[in-house]
């Protein structure tokens with residue numbers, strides 16, 4: 001049985017005041033039946049870790065360099081994230097792929113680095129609008145997820161979380177319909193099953209792309225949608241908590 005998992009990706013949005021207020025509210029009100037993880041920007045991770053002490057809410061980082069240390073000015077390693085209290089990291093978010101030219105090979109390297117350090121990689125995949133309109137959704141998803149499915153063993157893959165984020169639904173207010181999302185999630189689970197049946201059964205596959213309190217319930221009711229990777233709506237306590245506890 002897969003528990004509902006809701007992850008809040010703050011992207012490049014935060015301040016000390018926001019961190020204190022938002023985390024205080026999430027810690028106090030996060031429902032026990034949902035696993036909740038927040039991904040603030042890197043400079044706030046230590047402070048966030050302190051705020052989350054003793055709470056069931058977990059912490060993650062938004063990006064890592066695949067190397068463990070060295071002359072990589074401006075970069076952050078997986079072991080540093082562990083040191084700062086993180087248990088997870090996002091890998092392959094479409095903004096990283098598009099704005100910072102991250103390739104499938106980079107995604108595999110980062111996923112491996114995360115696993116080696118003991119972080120849970122949240123491997124993000126998703127098609128653009130042009131790809132969907134050209135009927136390439138499944139081909140794109142398969143290519144992106146195969147980068148990790150072919151590069152890692154089942155034990156490593158069992159520690160990953162997968163997130164389907166159609167690029168056309170991110171920050172646009174255009175959510176994939178529950179049926180559209182379910183169709184791709186079922187396809188992803190099929191690819192996981194081809195690797196290993198138990199892996200498919202136990203893996204969390206999250207949906208991301210304009211998830212809100214008022215559409216979360218219907219999305220999360222789909223058989224293969226195990227929760228959400230939430231961007232904009234994770235910045236407002238009431239909205240995010242509404243997603244964590246969809247009515």
Ligand SMILES: O=C[C@H](O)COP(=O)(O)O
Nearest residue numbers: 009170171209210231232
């Ligand atoms: O990581 C989160 C996704 O990019 C979704 O962002 P959004 O909820 O603002 O559409």
